[in-house]
Amino acid sequence: xxxxILILGGGLAGTIVANGLVRRLASEIRSGExxxxxxxxxxxxxxxxxxxxxxFGRAREQELFRDERTVLDxxxxxxxxxxxxxxxxNNRVHAQSxxxxxxxxxxxxxxxxxxxxxxxxxxENAHQFYDLPGAxxxxxxxxxxxxxxxxxxxxxxxxxxxxxxEMALMLDEFLRExxxxxxxxxxxxxxIGRLHALEPLANWMVPEFERRGIKSQNFFNTQAVDGDAKxxxxxEGDTLPYDLLxxxxxxxxxQVIEDSGLGKMGxxxxxxxxxxxxxxxxxxxxxxxxxxxxxxxxSTAHFEADTVVDNLAMLVQEGRWSRDYDGKVFCFxxxxxxxxxxxxxxxxxxxxxxxxxxxxxxxxxxxNRMYWLSACGLL
Amino acid sequence: xxxRQTVDARNTFxxxxxMELIAALRASTVGDEVEVLSSDKGSIDDIPAWTRKxxxxxxxxxxxxxxxxxxxxxxx
Numbered sequence: 506x507x508x509x510i511l512i513l514g515g516g517l518a519g520t521i522v523a524n525g526l527v528r529r530l531a532s533e534i535r536s537g538e539x540x541x542x543x544x545x546x547x548x549x550x551x552x553x554x555x556x557x558x559x560x561f562g563r564a565r566e567q568e569l570f571r572d573e574r575t576v577l578d579x580x581x582x583x584x585x586x587x588x589x590x591x592x593x594x595n596n597r598v599h600a601q602s603x604x605x606x607x608x609x610x611x612x613x614x615x616x617x618x619x620x621x622x623x624x625x626x627x628x629e630n631a632h633q634f635y636d637l638p639g640a641x642x643x644x645x646x647x648x649x650x651x652x653x654x655x656x657x658x659x660x661x662x663x664x665x666x667x668x669x670x671e672m673a674l675m676l677d678e679f680l681r682e683x684x685x686x687x688x689x690x691x692x693x694x695x696x697i698g699r700l701h702a703l704e705p706l707a708n709w710m711v712p713e714f715e716r717r718g719i720k721s722q723n724f725f726n727t728q729a730v731d732g733d734a735k736x737x738x739x740x741e742g743d744t745l746p747y748d749l750l751x752x753x754x755x756x757x758x759x760q761v762i763e764d765s766g767l768g769k770m771g772x773x774x775x776x777x778x779x780x781x782x783x784x785x786x787x788x789x790x791x792x793x794x795x796x797x798x799x800x801x802x803x804s805t806a807h808f809e810a811d812t813v814v815d816n817l818a819m820l821v822q823e824g825r826w827s828r829d830y831d832g833k834v835f836c837f838x839x840x841x842x843x844x845x846x847x848x849x850x851x852x853x854x855x856x857x858x859x860x861x862x863x864x865x866x867x868x869x870x871x872x873n874r875m876y877w878l879s880a881c882g883l884l
Numbered sequence: 885x886x887x888r889q890t891v892d893a894r895n896t897f898x899x900x901x902x903m904e905l906i907a908a909l910r911a912s913t914v915g916d917e918v919e920v921l922s923s924d925k926g927s928i929d930d931i932p933a934w935t936r937k938x939x940x941x942x943x944x945x946x947x948x949x950x951x952x953x954x955x956x957x958x959x960x
Contacts, residue, residue: 623910662907666898696906698930702899724937726906740960741937755910769889770911798893798904834898852895 508539508821511598511608513588513761515545515573517553517880518792518806519614524882525814527578530821534580539821543577544598544606546587550576551637552876554803557668557839559640560647561679564873566637576880588615591765593788610787610817613773614810615759617664617793617801623755624660626730631658631737631752634672635665646749647679652688653748656737660727660755661696664793664801669693669753670701670710671839676751677717678842690718692745694725694737703856706838706848713840727752756801758794772796777852778829780813789813804835807879814882837869845869886915886957894923894951902930905956909940912958917943923951931956 510526512519523543533539550573558564574583586600591613598606619635621628634640655676659669673693680689693700693714699707700714700721714721725739730750738744758771767773767782774783775795782788791813792806799805812830819827832852838861839845845866850856859865878884891908893901901922908918920931928945931954935942943955 661899661903661910697900697902698933702903703897704926724934726938740939755907770907798891798896798899798901800898832896850897855897 507537508533508609509607510539510541510610510612510817510821511606512541512543512612512614513591513598514614514616514759514792514794515543515547515550515577515583516614516616516792516806517803518616518794518810519543519545519612520550520573520576520880521807521810521882522612522614522791522813522817523581524576524578524880525810526817527580528882529814529818533821540582541580542582542584542606543573544584544586544588544600545573546585548573548585550880552873553635554665554668554876555873556634556637556640557671557675558873559637560634560643560672561675561842562644566641568873569637571877576877578882588761589764591761591767593767593782593785596787608787610820611789612813612817613762613767613782613788613790613794614792614806615761615771615794617756617758617771618760619754620757621752621754623757624727624729626732627727627752627754630730630732630735631750631754633752633754635663635668635753643751647676650680650685650689650749652685653690654746655689655691655749655751656745656747657691657693658725658727658737658750658752659693659695660753662801663753663756666702666800666802667706667836667838669695670706672751673719674713674717674841675839677719682842690720692720692722692747694722694727694739694745696724696726698723703848703858705856705858709858756793762794768796777832779816779826780809780830789817799832800834800836802834802836804833808833808835837865837872839866839869841866886917887912888917888919888955890919890921892921894921900924901927902934905931905954906934909956909958914958914960917955917957919953919955921951921953927952927954
């Protein structure tokens with residue numbers, strides 16, 4: 506009997522799982538005992554971390570995209586047909602076209618989406634760089650910017666936890682390099698009582714922000730934006746004026762998760778070690794889609810995907826479990842236009858960033874190209 | 885009728901218990917309760933301080949030896 510593996514989502518997590526599995530199950534696929542299908546809603550695969558460079562003119566659109574078909578191994582079936590309902594009781598996924606797909610094993614990798622509509626006035630009045638149209642619009646705004654008050658506003662939950670820090674630091678350097686030093690003021694807002702969720706990073710940011718003259722406002726959970734008055738107000742009662750507002754909007758999971766009753770706000774309740782959807786034995790969840798309280802980031806998706814590949818391959822071939830996910834996350838952090846640092850952590854080891862160097866910045870730039878090897882399951 | 889959900893943020897470093905609480909409350913309605921489990925000692929100060937500042941209700945705070953448990957009711 507053929508083992509049918511269905512992967513929902515052609516982002517980084519789904520693509521790594523698919524490409525990893527096809528190699529591990531090569532003989533089963535060749536003999537027809539196993540089949541892998543990716544069900545996605547777009548034929549294009551985007552390198553999302555590259556969006557950070559677009560507002561500064563350091564990345565071109567064509568560098569960020571490849572056809573998903575060329576990223577996936579040819580032995581994998583790719584179907585572009587958005588999933589509309591996931592039925593984990595009957596092992597079936599329904600799609601927009603009316604087709605349905607049965608599976609023996611399911612991998613849910615439907616990701617997250619921007620939800621600025623959760624904050625009144627945010628979508629209409631704030632710039633963001635978490636999708637291509639937003640990043641290009643911000644690039645145009647920065648080109649026209651002649652000086653004034655900039656607010657970099659962070660909302661929870663959001664993916665890529667270090668991107669807002671990188672934006673603030675790169676923006677400061679970018680504007681100084683354009684000769685606008687002394688003509689602008691950056692204020693960085695953050696939801697909790699320090700500058701970043703990662704305490705070592707927050708501690709590093711304090712003197713760095715002071716040195717650069719970047720202001721900050723902690724305990725700032727956005728309540729509303731007033732586009733006429735050009736102010737942003739927090740639930741905590743603080744109001745900040747702005748000339749240019751850059752937000753990291755709150756995120757939510759895919760609509761299909763909510764429509765299927767699988768998880769509030771689109772996050773699927775997931776065992777943090779097995780990565781199985783709660784209440785199931787054959788539905789894995791990877792990447793931003795989980796409700797596991799760790800970073801929603803590409804590296805998280807990558808390390809989770811590696812774990813799922815090991816376990817799914819072992820289940821198909823030997824009917825047993827391979828290993829648990831240890832919570833590993835790795836982040837590069839750009840600390841300006843020419844320096845960077847990195848950190849890693851897992852469920853038992855706290856993060857400890859190293860001093861920024863130009864070498865790490867170059868390595869991050871190199872990784873921007875090597876990403877495609879990760880997606881292909883080679884790195 | 886109000887609901888209660890538990891967020892188990894023990895042994896997690898990013899985004900951490902308070903950010904998880906904020907995200908959970910964003911998805912809740914007024915009157916709902918969120919229980920947060922944290923092994924971060926900083927939560928003893930952070931979570932009650934933020935709850936007071938925003939105006940939600942700290943229903944309980946409990947030291948369970950190897951972790952802390954906080955229950956917060958969404959007030960607005």
